Amino acid sequence: DVKVTQSSRYLVKRTGEKVFLECVQDMDHENMFWYRQDPGLGLRLIYFSYDVKMKEKGDIPEGYSVSREKKERFSLILESASTNQTSMYLCASRVGGETQYFGPGTRLLVL
Amino acid sequence: DQQVKQNSPSLSVQEGRISILNCDYTNSMFDYFLWYKKYPAEGPTFLISISSIKDKNEDGRFTVFLNKSAKHLSLHIVPSQPGDSAVYFCAASADDNNDMRFGAGTRLTVKP
Numbered sequence: 001d002v003k004v005t006q007s008s009r010y011l012v013k014r015t016g017e018k019v020f021l022e023c024v025q026d027m028d029h030e031n032m033f034w035y036r037q038d039p040g041l042g043l044r045l046i047y048f049s050y051d052v053k054m055k056e057k058g059d060i061p062e063g064y065s066v067s068r069e070k071k072e073r074f075s076l077i078l079e080s081a082s083t084n085q086t087s088m089y090l091c092a093s094r095v096g097g098e099t100q101y102f103g104p105g106t107r108l109l110v111l
Numbered sequence: 112d113q114q115v116k117q118n119s120p121s122l123s124v125q126e127g128r129i130s131i132l133n134c135d136y137t138n139s140m141f142d143y144f145l146w147y148k149k150y151p152a153e154g155p156t157f158l159i160s161i162s163s164i165k166d167k168n169e170d171g172r173f174t175v176f177l178n179k180s181a182k183h184l185s186l187h188i189v190p191s192q193p194g195d196s197a198v199y200f201c202a203a204s205a206d207d208n209n210d211m212r213f214g215a216g217t218r219l220t221v222k223p
Contacts, residue, residue, distance in 0.1 A: 040215050041157070065164060090154055099145060099157040101157070102156070103154050105152070105154050
């Protein structure tokens with residue numbers, strides 16, 4: 001079974017803080033993704049990575065950055081958290097043309 | 112610009128009856144479509160998919176229909192069970208790329 005884990009299920013941060021969300025997959029997948037899920041908007045792609053040290057912007061990259069130093073780990077960074085970044089963050093991975101496997105999500109609240 | 116639209120935010124169905132969830136898309140380049148199911152406090156899990164060369168794909172109680180001319184797909188669940196109560200996301204991608212687009216989701220409630 002593919003396993004995608006995320007470092008935190010719930011996180012509360014203050015405006016202006018730097019926030020790190022970690023994602024690890026154990027199936028040697030090349031492709032990893034970060035989405036945010038908001039009511040009425042579904043899942044929106046923030047960034048994805050198709051290989052170590054490679055990254056591509058998704059639909060809403062502003063205010064975020066990512067890091068992929070190892071194949072199994074993909075980190076999402078909020079350089080200076082703002083209240084409009086309060087959301088559910090979902091990490092996913094996949095290999096080739098197969099479906100994406102999602103982690104359980106991190107619910108982030110920025111005060 | 113939502114390229115994948117699920118216009119019904121919620122749907123309520125009696126146990127044993129059919130659930131029909133709908134999805135429309137605007138990008139004619141999409142050639143692969145998926146449905147994901149999401150329970151609260153969990154990540155979405157893959158349910159069923161269909162490629163544009165087919166117009167129907169069936170897996171047990173779940174069937175996905177694709178109407179390319181109408182740019183419309185639907186998920187049929189029959190018979191519906193209370194355990195099917197979840198949020199269902201429709202997703203689409205083009206040419207096996209990584210830019211998968213998701214709809215806003217439909218919350219299905221199956222009443223016993």
